[in-house]
Amino acid sequence: MTALQVSNLSKSYGEGNPALHNLSFEVREGELLSIVGPSGCGKTTLLKCVAGLVPATRGEVRVHGEEVSGVPEGLAVVFQDYGRSLFPWMKVGQNVEFPLETLRLPKAERQERVERSLAAVGLEGKHERYPWQLSGGMQQRVAIARALAYRPKVLLMDEPFASVDAQTRSGLEDLTRRVHLEFGMTILFVTHDIDESVYLADRLVVLRRSPGSVLAELVIELPRVRDQIVTKSLPAFVRQRSVVAQHIKDAS
Amino acid sequence: MNAPVTTTGVRAEPRRPGVRRRTSPRGALAAFLRGTAGAALLTLAFEVFARLELVDPRLLPPAGVILGEALRLLVDPAFLVEVWATLVAVLGGVALAAAIAVPLGVLIGSYRLAALGLTPIIDSLRSVPGIAIIPLLVLVMGQGVSMKVTIVAFVAVWPLLFNTVYGVRGVDPVAMETARAFRVPVHRTWWRVVLPSALPLVLTGLRLALATGLTVGIAAEIAVGTRDGVGYFILRASYAGFHADTVFAAVTLAGVLGYLMNGITVALTNRLVVWDGKGPS
Numbered sequence: 001m002t003a004l005q006v007s008n009l010s011k012s013y014g015e016g017n018p019a020l021h022n023l024s025f026e027v028r029e030g031e032l033l034s035i036v037g038p039s040g041c042g043k044t045t046l047l048k049c050v051a052g053l054v055p056a057t058r059g060e061v062r063v064h065g066e067e068v069s070g071v072p073e074g075l076a077v078v079f080q081d082y083g084r085s086l087f088p089w090m091k092v093g094q095n096v097e098f099p100l101e102t103l104r105l106p107k108a109e110r111q112e113r114v115e116r117s118l119a120a121v122g123l124e125g126k127h128e129r130y131p132w133q134l135s136g137g138m139q140q141r142v143a144i145a146r147a148l149a150y151r152p153k154v155l156l157m158d159e160p161f162a163s164v165d166a167q168t169r170s171g172l173e174d175l176t177r178r179v180h181l182e183f184g185m186t187i188l189f190v191t192h193d194i195d196e197s198v199y200l201a202d203r204l205v206v207l208r209r210s211p212g213s214v215l216a217e218l219v220i221e222l223p224r225v226r227d228q229i230v231t232k233s234l235p236a237f238v239r240q241r242s243v244v245a246q247h248i249k250d251a252s
Numbered sequence: 253m254n255a256p257v258t259t260t261g262v263r264a265e266p267r268r269p270g271v272r273r274r275t276s277p278r279g280a281l282a283a284f285l286r287g288t289a290g291a292a293l294l295t296l297a298f299e300v301f302a303r304l305e306l307v308d309p310r311l312l313p314p315a316g317v318i319l320g321e322a323l324r325l326l327v328d329p330a331f332l333v334e335v336w337a338t339l340v341a342v343l344g345g346v347a348l349a350a351a352i353a354v355p356l357g358v359l360i361g362s363y364r365l366a367a368l369g370l371t372p373i374i375d376s377l378r379s380v381p382g383i384a385i386i387p388l389l390v391l392v393m394g395q396g397v398s399m400k401v402t403i404v405a406f407v408a409v410w411p412l413l414f415n416t417v418y419g420v421r422g423v424d425p426v427a428m429e430t431a432r433a434f435r436v437p438v439h440r441t442w443w444r445v446v447l448p449s450a451l452p453l454v455l456t457g458l459r460l461a462l463a464t465g466l467t468v469g470i471a472a473e474i475a476v477g478t479r480d481g482v483g484y485f486i487l488r489a490s491y492a493g494f495h496a497d498t499v500f501a502a503v504t505l506a507g508v509l510g511y512l513m514n515g516i517t518v519a520l521t522n523r524l525v526v527w528d529g530k531g532p533s
Contacts, residue, residue, distance in 0.1 A: 088527035099434035
């Protein structure tokens with residue numbers, strides 16, 4: 001079943017300044033789709049159109065069959081800039097709980113979800129800390145926990161690990177795979193990092209730039225459960241990574 | 253509109269961690285000692301100058317005499333009643349100003365249309381020097397507390413309003429987008445995202461409003477002969493002849509009052525705004 005359908009999507013900011021041109025792809029239910037492309041290919045714009053944060057100029061986005069106009073229900077976003085996306089005046093627990101208040105969940109259920117999602121990202125017992133008391137990687141885990149607690153059907157991640165160090169990044173990638181398998185939601189993962197896009201994805205879309213449009217689509221043939229060292233030395237990984245790299249190189 | 257008083261809410265600038273650094277206990281002690289030393293030196297200079305009697309000592313009493321009189325006033329119920337009257341008027345006026353300025357500031361800061369529509373009115377109103385409307389207010393409201401509250405509110409509303417507007421405009425767009433992405437309704441976003449984010453600047457506005465409010469409140473008491481307040485007390489002491497020590501002491505204590513209000517607001521800010529300088533917005 002299709003969770004997310006993007007059809008002939010175009011977006012321009014003003015006359016003659018197209019960011020996206022005639023983009024079409026779909027994401028199946030429970031799938032993790034990576035979108036990879038050079039910077040300036042409109043990845044963030046694409047994600048904002050899907051999230052209903054900015055309106056499309058032409059074409060449409062459907063989430064579970066419903067056309068997106070405004071932010072659809074059951075969708076969560078993890079932004080690249082966790083430092084600005086987490087609210088510094090709320091403690092970690094309050095940050096995670098905040099979106100749940102809008103869902104009108106009873107207090108007990110909210111608490112339970114906060115507990116569970118903080119545990120899922122390995123931040124048990126950090127409720128009372130403020131985000132700025134945590135490291136960058138931990139802050140991004142709080143942002144992921146906040147999205148998980150919301151129990152979205154579709155999770156959008158906008159270069160979420162672009163501003164953490166390499167070590168932390170591997171850990172967060174594995175965390176993403178793990179929660180994807182555990183919670184089973186559909187994930188659209190935007191990145192400019194080729195290794196990351198292949199390592200995480202079930203399927204992958206390569207974008208070209210100016211204006212952003214689909215260059216290639218490929219199914220990633222890797223085991224469901226992955227490991228930074230083992231998976232990345234598999235011949236299949238090495239081959240598909242080269243395919244993606246070649247596509248991006250050809251396009252630029 | 254005029255420039256924001258602090259730059260905490262300006263997002264275009266790179267983060268400067270620890271904009272308001274917390275001083276260590278030792279640093280605080282050192283600062284206190286330095287301040288005390290400065291004040292002591294000034295008092296001593298005043299004392300020496302007055303003792304030289306270049307000016308009639310009945311007009312310029314020495315610092316020691318003034319301090320003694322100030323201490324006497326501090327426990328004099330007749331004076332404390334006047335302090336209370338001024339305090340009620342100033343706090344009432346500033347509270348009224350905040351009740352108007354903060355919601356209005358959120359509105360103007362959030363909606364371009366509100367800003368466009370209200371700016372001409374605000375610019376012309378705020379060009380009126382507050383003290384100039386005192387006679388008019390006396391005519392309409394008499395010389396009682398409601399006149400004082402009104403004039404204090406009139407001058408206190410501007411720093412609160414402009415700082416709220418700048419605070420609201422300084423809210424991080426990523427924070428707003430996050431709230432929108434989770435479908436948080438507008439009113440809840442105002443309470444939980446916009447206001448906390450603007451709070452440091454709103455509190456700066458409050459600090460300025462209290463200072464201006466106290467000045468203008470006392471000025472009103474002196475100018476139009478209200479029947480109570482520190483200003484009234486000073487005026488009466490001046491008319492009574494050769495009570496310069498009482499006048500100086502009352503003025504000093506009015507200064508102390510302003511200092512305390514400022515200090516309390518700063519302490520409140522440090523308590524409420526634990527995140528300032530630690531994260532964006």
